[in-house]
Amino acid sequence: MNESFEELELRYRMLLNRVTDAQRVLRDVMGDPKPLAPAEEPPILTKAQPRP
Numbered sequence: 001m002n003e004s005f006e007e008l009e010l011r012y013r014m015l016l017n018r019v020t021d022a023q024r025v026l027r028d029v030m031g032d033p034k035p036l037a038p039a040e041e042p043p044i045l046t047k048a049q050p051r052p
Helices: 005-030
Strands: none
Touching: none
């Protein structure tokens, strides 16, 4: 790799922003967290299926 520190830092910040944006979208989709009822299993998130 022949990247300078500044280039690496810029790439790192761009990727960090992507992760932050993805977490924000996921939080918006899931809504506010609520405690589980006794013996209730946590929900399982699956990959969205394409529409036919």
